[in-house]
Amino acid sequence: MQKYNSIPNIIFDFGGVILNINTDQAVKSFKEIGLSDTSLVKKEYQTNGLFDRLEKGMISADEFRTEIRTHINATVSDEQIDSAWNSMLLDLPYERLELLGKLKENHRLFLLSNTNIIHWEAYMGMIQKVHGTCLSDFFEKDYYSHNMGLRKPDPKIYTSLLEKEGLKASETLFVDDMRANIDAARLLGLQTHYLDLEKGESILDLF
Incomplete structure (x- = not known):
């Protein structure tokens, strides 16, 4: 899907999209x-x-x-x-980090995750231990629900990010594996991609 390469700003969900979860x-x-x-x-x-x-x-x-x-x-x-x-937090394939590193060269990348302090500490530690890197290094800014007091699909969580970063919704792609989150983002004018995990789709297929 090379069409996404022309979109300057990309917002990624984390669990299910970058990190495998169950x-x-x-x-x-x-x-x-x-x-x-x-x-x-x-x-x-x-x-x-x-x-x-x-x-x-x-x-x-x-x-x-x-x-x-x-x-x-x-x-x-x-x-x-x-x-x-x-225990729901599984692995993070290195290829996904590699992709983020490449995308960062030509795009503004952001993370928008519904998460919590217990999970955040666990996967940050895991990524450092397994890959020797910090997740934050791959994004211009990473946004977490437990810090924002908001969860997707609340429209305010999207508009808050867009306003803080000076992003135009029409020039921003949002990738998530939850339809409700995608629908809310689309209503605000963001370009969206629903990542269909049941069909084995991966962010590696999108760029």
Whole structure:
């Protein structure tokens, strides 16, 4: 899809787009440490519940762990909770970092991620350990929901980034693997690409 090479600004989602993730793995891991209602993880993740508040920075990591404990039929440590929660974070293929490095030569690159402090610390450490680099080095600026107090697909999270960076929506491509996030961005005039992970699509296919 060489057509995207002419777009000067690109905003990438992170989980699913750059970093491989598997939310089902977190459900399995929480069950292993005693979570009685495993549907809670998916339900809370998809609604404005516990995970939404964590990803908006409305509660701290400790407050998150305390609330998770109310659903677990066992005594669990902070490390066990973090390990279960972080188990959804898989690998980051080096080829994707290579692509970002090349794109950065001719494009303004930005990251816009719905994430939280526990995941952020985990994958930043993993990327440094595995690839010996910092994720921030590949972007002009990286934006995270827990720092912004906003989550995609809230229109304000997109307009905030565009305004802060002086970007024209029509000259900016947004890449995400969630249709709701893509739809919200398109309504604001951004060019968009829905990355269809079920069809095995990768950002390596786009440029």
